[in-house]
Amino acid sequence: xxxxxxxxxxAVKQLEHVARxxxxxxxxxxxxxxxxxxxxxxxxVKMDTGEIKVFTGYRVHHNxxxxxxxxxxxxxxxxxxDEVRALAMWMTWKTSVMxxxxxxxxxxxxxxxxxxxxxxxxxxxxxxxxxxxxxxxPYVDIPAPxxxxxxxxxxxxxxxxxxxxxxxxPGVVTAKPIEIGGSQGRTEATGLGTMxxxxxxxxxxxxxxxxxxxxxxxxxxxxYAAYFxxxxxxxxxxxxxxxxxxxxxxxxxxxxxxxxxxKTRSVVGYPGARNISNEELLELDVTILVPAAxxxxxxxxxxxxIKAKVISEGANGPTTPEADKILHEKGIVVVPDILANAGGxxxxxxxxxxxxxxxxxxxxxxxxxxxxxxxxxxxxxxKIYKERNVDxxxxxxxxxxxxxxxxxxxxxxxx
Ligand code: NAD
Numbered sequence: 077x078x079x080x081x082x083x084x085x086x087a088v089k090q091l092e093h094v095a096r097x098x099x100x101x102x103x104x105x106x107x108x109x110x111x112x113x114x115x116x117x118x119x120x121v122k123m124d125t126g127e128i129k130v131f132t133g134y135r136v137h138h139n140x141x142x143x144x145x146x147x148x149x150x151x152x153x154x155x156x157x158d159e160v161r162a163l164a165m166w167m168t169w170k171t172s173v174m175x176x177x178x179x180x181x182x183x184x185x186x187x188x189x190x191x192x193x194x195x196x197x198x199x200x201x202x203x204x205x206x207x208x209x210x211x212x213x214p215y216v217d218i219p220a221p222x223x224x225x226x227x228x229x230x231x232x233x234x235x236x237x238x239x240x241x242x243x244x245x246p247g248v249v250t251a252k253p254i255e256i257g258g259s260q261g262r263t264e265a266t267g268l269g270t271m272x273x274x275x276x277x278x279x280x281x282x283x284x285x286x287x288x289x290x291x292x293x294x295x296x297x298x299x300y301a302a303y304f305x306x307x308x309x310x311x312x313x314x315x316x317x318x319x320x321x322x323x324x325x326x327x328x329x330x331x332x333x334x335x336x337x338x339k340t341r342s343v344v345g346y347p348g349a350r351n352i353s354n355e356e357l358l359e360l361d362v363t364i365l366v367p368a369a370x371x372x373x374x375x376x377x378x379x380x381x382i383k384a385k386v387i388s389e390g391a392n393g394p395t396t397p398e399a400d401k402i403l404h405e406k407g408i409v410v411v412p413d414i415l416a417n418a419g420g421x422x423x424x425x426x427x428x429x430x431x432x433x434x435x436x437x438x439x440x441x442x443x444x445x446x447x448x449x450x451x452x453x454x455x456x457x458x459k460i461y462k463e464r465n466v467d468x469x470x471x472x473x474x475x476x477x478x479x480x481x482x483x484x485x486x487x488x489x490x491x
Contacts, residue, residue: 083161084162094477098477111137111139111161111165112137113136113137114136114137115211121199123196131200133183133184133207133208134184134185136160136181137181137211141480141483143177143179145181146176146424147180148225149204149222151224152184152224153186155186161182164180164182167181167421169414169476173475174415178421184222185200197229218424220420227251227252228253230250234246234252234257246431247432250427257427260436260438261426261443262423263300264443265420266297266417266420267296268300269416269418269419269422272451274388286310286311288363289312290312290357290366291366292391293317294343294368295317295369297417301390314360315343316343320344320352320354322343323350323351323360328349359378359381360383363386364385364386367395368391371392373395374395374396376398376402379398382408386408386410387408388416395410409468410467410468414472414473426442458471
């Protein structure tokens, strides 16, 4: 049996597949397969006990042909170089498909943040920032949060970096707290973007009301996907979290469900709904299914049982390549993660523009600009999907890789 591919090998395989479809120059393909730069740092941190622990951190710059590097920082025990490489490459495609003036990067520190105090996390973050200071900056590489990092982490990075520069540089990171240069709407942006692309897909398919929605995962992305669905008059019939799901064919009020989750720590047991499993939720007969929890939940085992007409991938990588094929054959429109959950990085771009100009936009302005960007990117991907009779993921990759290749050619990165 063939050994399972690691994330980086998978990312390279995806790239090679698209390269064949667009007849990509082999030189450019060779360049794109490898990141431009990989930084590995060892970070001594004084723990609360007085002991010194040395953590390993990474920052991988995949490509910057279209603009400065952009990508999150992850704190997790499983962080390793190949994972960061893959995530950096995926960021290149995500910023490109959204036509943001950025390249792709990712960073991470191998650590267990759940076992660390706030003070330890702050010291680790400042040490990491110091170690990579020459490789980040408002016009070089702009980090953002990822798994187990958050606006507070970004505030520490901005402060450390700015201290070294001798001036306040809010453009060095995004998803900062609003009070120090964060953007309105950043919290809602990913879930809103996921639903904007789902809505556009529903329009294309000419589906009539009532539009029903099931959301797996009731965290940041899932909650706002449900919240905006409800606001738009869609019927949110099911939501779930790691403990299980709830179902009511007459519709749920996401704000009331969140209130219940705040009190009980789960959506399960919400009065007026039937408890269901996460597996059942995925197979409900709904118009829109939003996987917004973890990767690999739609596989060759359940793809055939999925009844949704549209799947909008709020989470990263919820659908396996085998499942993709089955869903495409069934005529289900899958809005791929690099498009469906790009509302977050798009709003990060808005935050960066605001930070550099020191001019701050209202939430309404942010949402309007997000709407415009998401609809435009969706239209572009949908056009290729129709023209080339490929699935939406392949269509998105065709656009993303072609744009990066074109920028490299024009700049003479490859003659
Ligand atoms: P989160 O931690 O706020 O929420 C995750 C939710 O998923 C929680 O409700 C959790 O209970 C649930 N969950 C965990 N394991 C589950 C399981 N096995 N089955 C069902 N539910 C489960 O995280 P988030 O920020 O909402 O991110 C969710 C996904 O979206 C991730 O894949 C993330 O990478 C992706 N994403 C997030 C953003 C963003 O801006 N937050 C941007 C792009 C992509």
